[in-house]
Amino acid sequence: MAVISTEKDTDALHFRLVAEFDAGTERVWRIWADRTQLQRWWGPPTWPATFETYEFEEGGRAAYFMTGPDGEKARGWWRITAVEPHRLLTFVDGFADENGDPVPDMGETTATVTLEDLGGRTRMTMTTAFQSLEQLEQMAAMGMEEGVREALGQVDALLAEDAPV
């Protein structure tokens, strides 16, 4: 099991995950630093991610979209705030509209990734800080609507199966 622990704090509004990998820090760093590698794991198989812009340096920007099963696109952006190779990456991320511009109403989250050498193995710690409970609420409300739409889609598929051939 790669995931060692997770910690959720609803008062401090943060999420922390610790994982250990059977690879050195230089190799694990590449899953972030190399756009092609990042695209292989950022989005789920049903919503693969494409990073159109990826400036992997302090002050750099990233713009990406995830493509859903029906071809719909969900867009996001990053602003990279710290890059210390093989050790530390911090970035701010948020939702983007169809033009790739940030959606300010949805706020932004701050992610901190650290890599630690365990003698050939690597411990990766990732912390995400949310801005406010209101931001979480908005995201939850949106997630709920998405979930309902997905569930309704499954009902449509079931009904279609019953249709006379």
Added chain:
Amino acid sequence: MVVVQVGEDEVDRLFQALADATRRDIVSRVLVAEYTVSGLAEQYAMSFAAVQKHVAVLERASLVTKEKRGREQIVRGRVDAVQRARRLLDEYEHIWRQRIDRIGDLLAEDASDQD
């Protein structure tokens, strides 16, 4: 992911309640802040009575509560704030656990390449 544990007829009510775009919009709003029925009616190009009907459908599906305050009726989302935060953080955890699994698979490819 809708995390609501309910019986089958309740699921029907829930789906019926959320099958309408206006009702979904009302739920999104009242989860973030409380609204009066008249305050909600101002948001949509429809009559007060029509909005009141939508709220009644949502209330039957246990998605919102309605409470009289003076002459106004206050509508609120039913899940309390901390539960909502917890639910979102749970979903967030799920997203990241899957990402970590994919990273593990990616790193495992290197190992098999070296064989």
